[in-house]
Amino acid sequence: MAERVIKRLDREFAFHFHVESVLWEREPLVAAHHFQEEITPPHDTDIVVVILWSRLGVPLPEAKFAGPLSAGPVTGTEWEFEDALHAYRTTQPPSPDLLVYRKQAEITTALTEEKAVLQRLEQKRLVEDFIDRWFYDKQSQSFIAAFHQFTEIAEFKEKLEDHLRMLIFRRLKGIETSASVRYPGNPFRGLLSFEPQDSPIFFGRTRAAGELVERLRRQEERGCAFVAVIGASGSGKSSLVKAGLLPDLMLPGMIGKVALCRWAVMRPSENAADPTAALAHAILSETALPELLALEYTETGLAEQLASHPSQAAFAVRQGLASARQAAGLTEVAEARLIIVVDQLEELFTQKATSQDARAAFVATLAALAQSGLVWVVATLRSDYYDRIATLPGLAALATSDAQYMLGPPSSAEVGQMIREPAHEAGLVFQADLTAGLGLDEVIRQAADRNPGALPLLSFLLDQLWRQRTPTGMLTFEAYRDLGGLEGALGQRAEEVFQGLSADAQAQLKAVLRKLVTVGSDGTASARTADVSSFARNPGQQEFVQAFLHEEARLLVAFGSAGGAQVRVAHEALLTHWERARAEIAAETRDLELLSRLERAARHWRAAAVKDRDSLVLAGGLPLTEARALVRAWGEETPPEVAAFVRRSRQVHLARRSRLALNLAAAAAALPLIGALAWVVLTWLGVRAVEREMAFVHLPANCFIMGSALTDPQRYPNEAPHRVCLAAFDIGRFDVTQDEWRQVMLLDPNPARFKGSRDPVETINWYQAEQFIGLMSFFGSRKYSLPSESQWEYADRAGTTTERYWGDRAEDGCAYANMRDLSYKTEYPEEGGTVDCNDGALFTTPVGSYKPNGFGLYDMQGNVFQWVADCYLVNEAAAPADGRPATTGDCKKRVVRGGAWYTVPRHMRSAYREAYDAPTPGYVGFRLVRQ
Numbered sequence: 001m002a003e004r005v006i007k008r009l010d011r012e013f014a015f016h017f018h019v020e021s022v023l024w025e026r027e028p029l030v031a032a033h034h035f036q037e038e039i040t041p042p043h044d045t046d047i048v049v050v051i052l053w054s055r056l057g058v059p060l061p062e063a064k065f066a067g068p069l070s071a072g073p074v075t076g077t078e079w080e081f082e083d084a085l086h087a088y089r090t091t092q093p094p095s096p097d098l099l100v101y102r103k104q105a106e107i108t109t110a111l112t113e114e115k116a117v118l119q120r121l122e123q124k125r126l127v128e129d130f131i132d133r134w135f136y137d138k139q140s141q142s143f144i145a146a147f148h149q150f151t152e153i154a155e156f157k158e159k160l161e162d163h164l165r166m167l168i169f170r171r172l173k174g175i176e177t178s179a180s181v182r183y184p185g186n187p188f189r190g191l192l193s194f195e196p197q198d199s200p201i202f203f204g205r206t207r208a209a210g211e212l213v214e215r216l217r218r219q220e221e222r223g224c225a226f227v228a229v230i231g232a233s234g235s236g237k238s239s240l241v242k243a244g245l246l247p248d249l250m251l252p253g254m255i256g257k258v259a260l261c262r263w264a265v266m267r268p269s270e271n272a273a274d275p276t277a278a279l280a281h282a283i284l285s286e287t288a289l290p291e292l293l294a295l296e297y298t299e300t301g302l303a304e305q306l307a308s309h310p311s312q313a314a315f316a317v318r319q320g321l322a323s324a325r326q327a328a329g330l331t332e333v334a335e336a337r338l339i340i341v342v343d344q345l346e347e348l349f350t351q352k353a354t355s356q357d358a359r360a361a362f363v364a365t366l367a368a369l370a371q372s373g374l375v376w377v378v379a380t381l382r383s384d385y386y387d388r389i390a391t392l393p394g395l396a397a398l399a400t401s402d403a404q405y406m407l408g409p410p411s412s413a414e415v416g417q418m419i420r421e422p423a424h425e426a427g428l429v430f431q432a433d434l435t436a437g438l439g440l441d442e443v444i445r446q447a448a449d450r451n452p453g454a455l456p457l458l459s460f461l462l463d464q465l466w467r468q469r470t471p472t473g474m475l476t477f478e479a480y481r482d483l484g485g486l487e488g489a490l491g492q493r494a495e496e497v498f499q500g501l502s503a504d505a506q507a508q509l510k511a512v513l514r515k516l517v518t519v520g521s522d523g524t525a526s527a528r529t530a531d532v533s534s535f536a537r538n539p540g541q542q543e544f545v546q547a548f549l550h551e552e553a554r555l556l557v558a559f560g561s562a563g564g565a566q567v568r569v570a571h572e573a574l575l576t577h578w579e580r581a582r583a584e585i586a587a588e589t590r591d592l593e594l595l596s597r598l599e600r601a602a603r604h605w606r607a608a609a610v611k612d613r614d615s616l617v618l619a620g621g622l623p624l625t626e627a628r629a630l631v632r633a634w635g636e637e638t639p640p641e642v643a644a645f646v647r648r649s650r651q652v653h654l655a656r657r658s659r660l661a662l663n664l665a666a667a668a669a670a671l672p673l674i675g676a677l678a679w680v681v682l683t684w685l686g687v688r689a690v691e692r693e694m695a696f697v698h699l700p701a702n703c704f705i706m707g708s709a710l711t712d713p714q715r716y717p718n719e720a721p722h723r724v725c726l727a728a729f730d731i732g733r734f735d736v737t738q739d740e741w742r743q744v745m746l747l748d749p750n751p752a753r754f755k756g757s758r759d760p761v762e763t764i765n766w767y768q769a770e771q772f773i774g775l776m777s778f779f780g781s782r783k784y785s786l787p788s789e790s791q792w793e794y795a796d797r798a799g800t801t802t803e804r805y806w807g808d809r810a811e812d813g814c815a816y817a818n819m820r821d822l823s824y825k826t827e828y829p830e831e832g833g834t835v836d837c838n839d840g841a842l843f844t845t846p847v848g849s850y851k852p853n854g855f856g857l858y859d860m861q862g863n864v865f866q867w868v869a870d871c872y873l874v875n876e877a878a879a880p881a882d883g884r885p886a887t888t889g890d891c892k893k894r895v896v897r898g899g900a901w902y903t904v905p906r907h908m909r910s911a912y913r914e915a916y917d918a919p920t921p922g923y924v925g926f927r928l929v930r931q
Helices: 002-012 076-090 114-135 153-171 196-201 206-221 237-249 275-283 299-308 310-328 356-370 383-391 393-398 412-425 440-449 455-467 477-482 485-499 509-516 539-549 573-577 579-607 610-616 622-637 640-670 672-693 738-744 766-779 789-797 822-827
Strands: 047-052 097-103 148-150 226-231 258-266 335-342 375-382 404-406 517-519 525-527 556-559 566-569 696-699 702-706 722-726 729-732 865-872 890-897 913-917
Touching (some): 076 097, 076 114, 097 114, 097 153, 196 237, 196 412, 206 226, 206 237, 206 404, 226 237, 226 356, 237 258, 237 375, 258 275, 275 310, 275 335, 275 356, 299 356, 310 335, 335 356, 356 375, 383 393, 412 440, 440 455, 440 485, 455 477, 455 485, 485 539, 485 573, 485 579, 509 517, 509 566, 517 579, 525 573, 539 556, 573 579, 579 610, 610 640, 672 738, 702 789, 722 789, 729 789, 789 865
Parallel strands (some): 047 097, 097 148, 226 404, 258 335, 335 375
Antiparallel strands (some): 556 566, 696 729, 702 722, 865 890, 890 913
16 A cells, blocks of 8 residues: 555656655565565665554564664564664754554454464564654653554555655755646546546545455455445446555555455446356456466356356466466465456346346356455445345345445545546646635535535536646636536536437437436336447437547447447436436336336247247236337337237237137127127126226325416416315326227227227217226226316326426427327418427327326327316316316216317317317217226
């Protein structure tokens, strides 16, 4: 650790002189002389650092090495201390400077050997006598010389660096010390994590890196050298491990007798179908054990060995490390280790191609390596995936509480280091606001303090500031304001890149996000990788991805070989801080979560034997209905394996229903007297099938203001505002479809004008809707009804108070509703009242084709009008205030709501209500309320 501090100071002061460490462990000690004779004496150096803890060392031969000050027998540590102190007292100017540090951590030892315990106690006594003799006056009970105490490695590192820098600055007195450039190029990583080679510009996590070293040391002593670094997305886990921990572990002697470390960094997504193969690739990489290639190991062979015999995983590592030791010329007592970093372990759970068996095999291999005594395994895991550990018994056994390191947000001082120190390394300066008395660096630090999850935003902001630096290397307030400050920089930059795209590329945002984002069962969005080739088939998508990959953007990153290159978002902060992407993902959350489930089911179906596959298809009812709706909505963007799975599920479902219908029909034909019974059975089967298919949304009890505001220029007189309080109810997620109608209404199978099995049923009157509901309630397991007017309007508004659930502007609604748009204007140019947007349809469309409202309900506005239960009242405030339908008034007329594909924008408002003759069919459908 001291050596690493000195190397950093050497870079810092390189323009003035060379700072070099003299460590006896590095000297080529030969057997012809006493080792003390071959070590550079302290009086020939400029600064001497003495570090004490549990032992003082072995005595030196008194004839040759009597204490320079005490003139008596001394240990090696004592002799070096006395030699430095004697020189300081007798030379002018005094030299060398002498720094003494004492570690205060508890000393532990095994009790298996009494002799070793007694030796430890004796060494501890020698250290205490040394402190008393040189630093403490017992008579006056006061200290007579200074030394520094520390408990943890991180604390020592900080103190040593501060103290050495101060001593070096004293030697620069009178010398010009203007800013120098020690790190050429951009010292900030933007949304990218720090890599091992970035350690010279990685600051602010000294304490965490030191604690990780200690945690790993303890884990190795327990026989399982595995540590999981767990933290929130954007907490800096990957950077800490790769640029903070790895360089520390590479230092000889950091843990035990380890003098040589090789390392490999891998992510499960690098080979999602077989993460163990990705691990094999990492082990054979240049920084790990390429020596195995000379021993005729191949990636395929090593992967098979790791997967099939994880308990023998250490064999190959032992061979590779043996060759590495020999090449490095290590002594017999020196040890070597392989460090494996599994970055973003949560990808085991987010990658659609990773099966449970593949996860288990990968974890079993990691466990075998961690328990081999040859490998240190460090993994990073997002804290919102912490509960997934329990789903893999092998991982739960590996990542015990002792093996977990919880990474919290950096302290205010650490954030300051992250801002200032990289800039200092690159010779950059922050502009100062003389009026406020603050530098830009302090303004940024204070902004970051107000947002504990701001590390990705901070890193991105600093990167963008560097790109807008002045010719003299100044980061300015003007650039900071132009970027939108800390929280606005990322979203603003993403929006700038987006606005620079062609219209065709902009239109591909949804398609690109569908490939790069997945949503878990809890609704949390996560990034996932996609093949670069999957975007090449669409010029707009290709343009989009290339722009976001560009060096000036770095919002996406690509990795892998040309043939199998993959792309992912540079950091998941992009998904939450770019408003356009965040809104798109929020609108698609349910679809993305459903897709994730379908991908898992399709993978299981595909992996089964051909004869067993039909038993693994989606069940009829809601599962199949949802899946088919998704495939229709996504079209060619549906992953091919999912589309094939849903298509086969539909085929199996229809075949089963046809067989049953034929059997019943045959029975009815053979026995005319039981034809009525056949109708009863078929209707019962149809109702039960529809019950399984229909999706409902539960809305809790609540109160709201129904009607339109008196100041609304679009309102009609029959929209009187009034307060209504509703009991909880379940309402259909979609309008009743033609397929659902056909299964129940056997004698009137499809009255709709615009045919389509998933299009809403229409051209029906109010009594026909009631007949359907009567059959559903009689033959079904639940009772059903039309919604009341107040239930419908509450469900439509979804908590909003604007004219429509997407806002006040009708022209913003083409993503949410099938309405009277530009396609209507093209077909009927002589008619006015269209909205200036294009929803992609002229007549009716399949339910669920557009974005839902805030309650997850589709097509509440547009497509077709919807019958409700109420008799028409001119003054709707006279209706029951508890949510029940109006049963008085003109009951020959019933209320319709929601507008249709052909209605003017004024009729597509949450408060709009219209009276229709109950017996007259029109372009009106309905949805159900379930009791």
